[in-house]
Amino acid sequence: MLEFGHFAVMTALVLAMVGIATPWIGLSTRNGVWVSVGRQAVLLNFCLISIGMAGMIYSFVTQDYSVKYVFATSNSKLSLFYKVAGLWGGHEGSLLLWAWVLSLFCALAVMIHWKTQPAVMPYLISIESTLLTGFLLLILFLSNPFERTPFTPPDGKDLNPLLQDPAMVIHPPMLYLGYVGLSIPYCFAMAALFSGRLSEEWIKTTQRWTLFAWLALTTGILMGGYWAYYELGWGGYWGWDPVENASFMPWLIATAFLHSVMVQETRKMFLVWNLFLIILAFSLSLIGTFLVRSGVLSSVHSFATDPGRGLFILGFLTFMLCLSFGMLILRSSKLKSKVVMESLLSREAIFLYNNLFFVTAFVIVFIGTLYPLFIEVMKFQKVSVGAPYYNAVFMPVAWGLILLMGIGPYIPWRKCSIAAIKDILTVPFAIGFCALPLLYVMGMRDMYALAALSVTFFTGTAIVRDYLQLTKMWADRYQLKKSSAFLKVLRQNPRKTAGILTHVGVLVMTIGVVCSTLFQAEKIQAMKPSESVMLNDYRFKLIQIYPVTGSNWSGHEGFFEVYDKNNKLVASLRPQKRLYEVSQTPTTEAAIHQIYTGHLFVTIPDVSPDASWVRVRALHNPLVLWVWYGGAIMGLGVLMNIFRGVIFSLGKKKVVVSPPVAPSVEGAPPLGAVG
Amino acid sequence: MMSQKRKPMIISIVLILACLGYLAFTNFGENLVYFYTPSEVVALSPEYYGKKVRVAGMVVKESVKIVPNSLKMTFQLSDGQQTIPVYYEGAPPDLFKEGQGAVVEGHWDANRQFHSKMIMAKHSEDYMPLEMKQAGVNLPKKDLIKTLNVGAD
Secondary structure, eight states, X not given: OHHHHHHHHHHXXXXXXXXXXXXXXXXXXXXXXXXXXXXXXXXXXXXXXXXXXXXXXXXXXXXOTTBHHHHHHOOTTSOHHHHHHGGGSSHHHHHHHHHHHHHHHHHHHHHHHTTTOTTTHHHHHHHHHHHHHHHHHIIIIISOTTOBOSSOOSSOOOOOGGGOSHHHXXXXXXXXXXXXXXXXXXXXXXXXXXXXXXXXXXXXXXXXXHHHHHHHHHHHHHHHHHHHHHXXXXXXXXXXXXXXXXXXXXXXXXXXXXXXXXXXXXXXXXXXXXXXXXXXXXXXXXHHHHHHHHOOSOSTTOOOOOHHHHHHHHHHHHHHHXXXXXXXXXXXXXXXXXOOOOOSSSHHHHHHHHHHHHHHHHHHHHHHHHHHHHHHHHHSOEEEEOHHHXXXXXXXXXXXXXXXXXXXXXXXXXXXXXXXXXXXHHHHXXXXXXXXXXXXXXXXXOHHHHHHHHHHHHHHHHHHHHHHHHHHHHHHHHTOOHHHHHHHHHHHOHHHHHHHHHHHHHHHHHHHHHHHHHSOEEEEEEEOTTOEEEXXXXXXXXXXXXXXXXXXXXXXXXXXXXXXXXXXXXXXXXXXXEEETTTTEEEEEOEEEEETXXXXXXXXXXXXXXXSOEEEEEEEETTTHHHHHHHHHHHHHHHHHHTHHHHHHHHHHHHOXXXXXXXXXXXXXXXXXXX | OHHHHHHHHHHHHHHHHHHHHHHHHHHHHHTEEXXXXXXXXXXXXXXXXXXXXXXXXXXXXXOOEEOTTSSEEEEEEEOSSOEEEEEEESOOOTTOOTTSEEEEEXXXXXXXXXXXXXXXXXXXXXXXXXXXXXXXXXXXXXXXXXXXXXXXX
């Protein structure tokens, strides 16, 4: 079964190369059959790589430890769930998953857009096949998961215990969906460059792909944060670790792209800029893979430290970058926008600032992440850039972005009169400013937190004001009740409604981040049974320490009782210190009790040999759940945006007979009319 | 006419970038933490005493001494040539073990002691700081390849 899978993947490599070449032959001979051959290659490749995946999963499930990779990331004591998840528990399997997702998306894109975008297809197939070839070469020649050892070890080395966690099982595939999802708009952009059809059609066509990729990337990042929060036991969700940054950088650029495309759609500006952004976003996905997989950034995540692979990925990356940006430079003379910005007080100007801030944020993270590498190469010295740098510089950019979020959606395109600006901004500004002394009185002294919450209030007010005003207008015009008028307003512009919902998610998350950081209370101390530690208004009392065992681990558990200020029992917490027997790896399992929307959090990172005392880390993180609630709202907003045609037409049919003007962009005008 | 309209935009962009650039520049330097080996730490001149640095080395076997019922512990950190005493206070990470690599963050003082409140241990079980390899410590060949790029954190 495994050899069959291995053979299937080898065949896929050959077919991927076929997929690169045939569309070009088709283009030069003007013979559509060649392009169809490319299409078959793409579809078959998905089947073949799926067989490869199935072969690997079969080896995992049947516990075939003669396979090197299975031996390294699995064990007979693991549950079926983690046996399958072992597939992406290491370097080789992760790459196979990458390639599989790529082939899946490519096949989907070809099937969905084959009829509507025939002119793009040859380029799409060829470029996607180039990417796939790169990854398959890497998989088959430099990090082969199908490799066998000459003998069969009795049992596997076990999956890294830190990865034996549901959030961690979903986190990598989610990130890959995001990374690879960006390849579709990227390929469309490249197709536009190659074919010279440089109108905004590629943007409209790939809008949902971009939204989907963004959603997956966001989910992946947030899941990684949640995993770090409770599994690593440090009670924080973001540490500006180089690998976290590697996934954050494409996110920043993809977000900038999602915003700036709206300018091109409406005002036909930023043509070169949008192409630049999507190329950069996808390149950063590749760079992210490179940084993590090559092991150049030594951090908790890098489990591969093989220079050969790094060199290959670097070469591949250089090739893709030169190809993409080279094409962009060649074509940029054709891409002069004829429209000029008319006023600083216009929506396009706000979008410009939005992009400026996102790109600056990216540069900040990029410098911090890569500077240590630079210094190491230049001076043979090792440095690291501390989290305070990122916090101090990134936060002001974030405020700027939140502020713009309260202006951009409400200011008209082209130009806006001073009177209109006053009308839009007076109330939000007033409330934003009033919030400052109020928060100060409530005990906030941190300048950064005050600024962040003040802009959050500003934007929140701007959103509410806009909807109140629109509702009132519709209610007056059509003599409706306020509630049905509000619903009408929401339905009127589905894209705006979805977008604003995402913005609300950002605001919720901002509040969560600020409060959980600012009001976090932390104590680390050694404790014996019956001793207590006070944290804000809560008293953590250690009752006893006793041994526990699980299916593949043994360890100690501490039993804590938490009392509030009235000495009432709030929660019983049981943190653990485990030792995974097969790999002899210790882990610290946090115990968490949710209180309102915050967390009481205890770990016992160290148990004394005779288990008479433990080192205890206790935390109170108020409002920390808002971070993930905010994330969920953002995700909901984007989902609504992706399916807006379906969602918003459901209710509408009852009211209007004519089909809704669904902003379905899939059925773009026939290509001949545009080119 | 057109440049008239563009002027305020360009000025505002330059202003914003200048502010952020200033912030980045001032914050960058003071948040750089340098990595040293124990040999380099021993050779530090007095003006570096008390400055935050990171030291990468191996935790010497049977050197970890835990002060019962407290957060304190001491151990020796070595690069094969020099060994420094580390006074640590806090909760050590899961992967902190005798005979394994660790990176400690803290400061070196005039009493020739290293005081730390943060230890970072490597994920990988066969971790060994780069400097150990340079110091000629024997490792199985397979591990050498794996450790080529390790050594930071």
